[in-house]
Amino acid sequence: MFAVIKTGGKQYHVASDDVITIEKLSGEVGERVTFGEVLMLAGEGEPRIGSPLIAGASVAGEVVEQGRAKKVIVFKKRRRQNYRRKKGHRQLQTTVRITEIVLDGKVLAKASAAPIAAAATVAAGELSPIFTRPAGEPDDLTRISGVGPVIAEKLDKLGVIKFAQVAAFTPDDIARVDAVLNFKGRIERENWVEQAKKLAAEQA
Secondary structure, eight states: OEEEEEETTEEEEEETTOEEEEEOOOOOTTOEEEEOOEEEEESSSSOEEOSSSOTTEEEEEEEEEEEEOOOEEEEEEETTTTEEEEEEEOOEEEEEEEEEEEETTEEEEEOSSOOOGGGGGTTTTOOOOOSOOOSSOOOOGGGSTTOOHHHHHHHHHHTOOOHHHHHTOOHHHHHHHHHHHTOSSHHHHTTHHHHHHHHHHHHO
């Protein structure tokens, strides 16, 4: 089940467990937010299309992070006028994890992973373990394509130090890591699980 919602003057295609970055919303990390402007519901049975909104439909989410986008440089110049102006702008934005899609009080889709309370520490640069750290020496996770020293250090702080752990990631585990580290689907996009399975098999 997925929905198309409108917020901040833009439309977003969302499903439960999705993590999206949108125009800034008020709210603390971990706080629940509700999107009442639902334009479309689909995925089970006939799709519902609003005119323009679907009455009784809403999408709930949890604030994962409050932050700012990458800096955009605005440069103006008028030739032969000795006029140059350079300014930078970083748009305020909110990262939200979708938890529920609701129609007429009935929950049509619900997030499978538990809410990420640990996300409050991410903005401050602090990470807490969300996995049980196994015994033994850590594997070199940088051998996974897409994992550099910085990401490997963050995974270590989450309790992930072995290829076997990454190879055993469930969809719920991936959603938790995505939300805490704001990966936006990176684990699946770069196929970490399959890479880790091959690397773990080489060590066996």
